[in-house]
Amino acid sequence: MDLFEYQGKQFFAQYGIATSPGDVASTVEDAVAIADKVGYPAVIKAQVQVGGRGKAGGIKIVGNPEEAKVQAGNILGMDIKGHLVKRVWVEHASDIEKEYYASFTLDRSAKLHMAMVSAKGGVEIEDVAVTDPEAIVKYHVNPLDGITLAEARDIAVRAGIDEPAVEGVSEILVKLYDAFVKGDADLVEINPLILTPEHKVHALDAKVTLDDAAAFRHPEWEPYRATQEFDGREKLAKELGLNYIGLDGNVGIIANGAGLAMSTLDVVNQVGGEAANFLDLGGGADANTMTSALEVINTDHNVDSVLINIFGGITRCDLIANGIIEALSRVEIKAPLVIRLDGTNAAEAREIIEPYVSDKLIVRPTMLEAAQTAVNLANGGDAK
Amino acid sequence: MSIFVDSDTKVIVQGLTGGQGRFHGLRNRDYGTKVVGGVTPGKGGTDVEGIPIFESVEEAVAATGATASFVVVPPRFAAEAVLEAARAGVSFVVCITEFIPAQDEARMYNSLRRDYPGTRLLGPNCPGVISPGQCNIGITSGDIALAGGPVGIVSRSGTLTYQALYDLSQKGVGQTTCVGIGGDPVPGTNFIDCLAAFEADPDTKAVIMIGEIGGSEEERAAEFIREHMTKPVVAYIAGVTAPAGKKMGHAGAIISGSQGTAQAKMKALEEAGVTVAKNPTQAAELMVEIVSKLK
Incomplete structure (x- = not known):
């Protein structure tokens, strides 16, 4: 789960990481009130989960209440790369002497945690990695040991952090690691981490990705969850316990297992079609799961055919077949279904489906043939 | 021949008394796998279709001579279950559990690497291993x-x-x-x-x-x-x-x-x-x- 900046800053606050005084607002009135409270000049920042909001006009400095009113009004409701701005973060504008970068994440290759620190902050770190890789210090942390203040200091010095900021940056690194581990994050990133003319160090931005698998031990995440933005179908799928991602094509996909679902998208592409979605029923899917999946796909008006690709392992094909028949009796499925079933109880499944076979319910023996048929139908052709 | 498991591999199932553990553990035994015990704290002394249940992995290993474990427990307990098997000297652990928190998984992996180099973990979130005709651990x-x-x-x-x-x-x-x-x-x-x-x-x-x-x-x-x-x-x-x-x-x-x-x-x-x-x-x-x- 990706947090908005304001949530990231709330998250950081729990672990003692300093940020600029500020608050979140969803109306112009509230935004002005916060600006009055934190003092001018103030910054109004659009809360969207997409990069480049500054260039898009989503971050403005205001010097007085009138400007705050105008800019908050401009930014709230703005569309930034398809993201509607529903909230703004308002904070006192900091005087900036230097901008740095700091983050923790998992290094999958080394299977260790990794700190990344750079004296070149305030710009896209991916760009720094390309143009000046030497400017980023990468340091592995063994999760069994954690990070000490002495190590953090060493990293800061090696990264070329200015002398007056070394102590402040080191302390924040230790707290940031604490937030990463105890906060069950996949990523914690501060860009920029700033040094003020008064030689104080604090976070000016917050990028946090939380690990959904750890939600059971974090009841305090509930407000974060409430603001997650999904399209209607992704939300419906999530409620039904399905793993769904919307895509741009017109062949609906239902498969069991993430690998098989991905592979199904690829095969559809290979035979000249484009998938409308990724949908993994998960392990041990039954009739209900299948019915739910068809209901979700059925709400997508771009779908011109549906490819159901099942390889039964724990999943029993006969239960899947029952789910398909059940779904047909419950809702009117608009697009034709092309079905391929193999593995556990596949023969029984084909018998269950046999009486219902029509030009809108087609069974094909292999994944490739099924994909070909589904793509033909989606492209306005016939079943063969 | 085969790798990792063969017809001599003796397996215990951590979580054998649970729904999933029972289903897959028994299915593995039916395949011919030597499933010699189960572990569920609080249920030691009972059995699942003739397979004895022990209080701990240590007890199960002592009683059965098992060298492999099949971990089928919920995500919040899985990392600890794997480490328990490693502490008891189990040399091959298969963990099928999905959605183990990433921080738990990183600690588990590094603990195995540093403290229990004699234990190989397969998984987590995996279907397991099968040496056809000899041994099947997993789903x-x-x-x-x-x-x-x-x-x-x-x-x-x-x-x-x-x-x-x-x-x-x-x-x-x-x-x-x-x-x-x-x-x-x-x-x-x-x-x-x-x-x-x-x-x-x-x-x-x-x-x-x-x-x-x-x-x-x-x-x-x-x-x-x-x-x-x-x-x-x-x-x-x-x-x-x-x-x-x-x-x-x-x-x-x-x-x-x-x-x-x-x-x-x-x-x-x-x-x-x-x-x-x-x-x-x-x-x-x-x-x-x-x-x-x-x-």
């Missing part, structure tokens, strides 16, 4: 596998593993061992571990490797194949059409920036002399061709 249907070799399979995905097993068996080509390493970011056993074991196993003559988007394990495997493998390898990588930034079901299956794309992995493998298939069925067909030339 793979035994009836889609064919004993007798000569092909080894290693895969990051469950259903694609079944697909590969099924396709090969249908065409009369058997397997030595099929290993599902799982779709998590920090798998206990990786492609290279399995490729090295297959290379060393005299009965395995060729290997199918099934990867997917995310991370750089396939690229590292390509490097290993180039330098150390003499046996032919056929690979398939799922997720050619997957968009960047979206987790495709598995926690580890995500393209971030230019990292982890299927195209990069396929290119690395091809350059290492691997035959790369466009889909899982083609992978099996290419393997059948390779095997026919071996004989």
Whole structure:
């Protein structure tokens, strides 16, 4: 789960990481009130989960209440790369002497945690990695040991952090690691981490990705969850316990297992079609799961055919077949279904489906043939 | 011959009294696997269809001489269960649990690496391992596998593993061992571990490797194949059409920036002399061709 900046800053606050005084607002009135409270000049920042909001006009400095009113009004409701701005973060504008970068994440290759620190902050770190890789210090942390203040200091010095900021940056690194581990994050990133003319160090931005698998031990995440933005179908799928991602094509996909679902998208592409979605029923899917999946796909008006690709392992094909028949009796499925079933109880499944076979319910023996048929139908052709 | 498990492997099931543990544990026993005990704290002294239940892994190992464990417990207890098995000296642990918190998984992995180097973990979030006709630990249907070799399979995905097993068996080509390493970011056993074991196993003559988007394990495997493998390898990588930034079901299956794309992995493998298939069925067909030339 990706947090908005304001949530990231709330998250950081729990672990003692300093940020600029500020608050979140969803109306112009509230935004002005916060600006009055934190003092001018103030910054109004659009809360969207997409990069480049500054260039898009989503971050403005205001010097007085009138400007705050105008800019908050401009930014709230703005569309930034398809993201509607529903909230703004308002904070006192900091005087900036230097901008740095700091983050923790998992290094999958080394299977260790990794700190990344750079004296070149305030710009896209991916760009720094390309143009000046030497400017980023990468340091592995063994999760069994954690990070000490002495190590953090060493990293800061090696990264070329200015002398007056070394102590402040080191302390924040230790707290940031604490937030990463105890906060069950996949990523914690501060860009920029700033040094003020008064030689104080604090976070000016917050990028946090939380690990959904750890939600059971974090009841305090509930407000974060409430603001997650999904399209209607992704939300419906999530409620039904399905793993769904919307895509741009017109062949609906239902498969069991993430690998098989991905592979199904690829095969559809290979035979000249484009998938409308990724949908993994998960392990041990039954009739209900299948019915739910068809209901979700059925709400997508771009779908011109549906490819159901099942390889039964724990999943029993006969239960899947029952789910398909059940779904047909419950809702009117608009697009034709092309079905391929193999593995556990596949023969029984084909018998269950046999009486219902029509030009809108087609069974094909292999994944490739099924994909070909589904793509033909989606492209306005016939079943063969 | 086979890798990791064979007909002598004695297995205990941590979580045998739970719904999933019971179902798969008994299914593994029915296949012929030596399932010698179960572990559920608070239920020691009882049994599941004749399989004795113990209070702890230590007790179970002492009583049965088990060398392998099958961990089927909920995510919040799984990392500790794996470490309990390692502490008790179990040398091979299969953990199928999905959705273990990433921080727990990283600590578990590093604890095994540092403190229990004698324990190999397979998984988590994996279908397990099957040496057809000898031993099946995990959730793979035994009836889609064919004993007798000569092909080894290693895969990051469950259903694609079944697909590969099924396709090969249908065409009369058997397997030595099929290993599902799982779709998590920090798998206990990786492609290279399995490729090295297959290379060393005299009965395995060729290997199918099934990867997917995310991370750089396939690229590292390509490097290993180039330098150390003499046996032919056929690979398939799922997720050619997957968009960047979206987790495709598995926690580890995500393209971030230019990292982890299927195209990069396929290119690395091809350059290492691997035959790369466009889909899982083609992978099996290419393997059948390779095997026919071996004989």
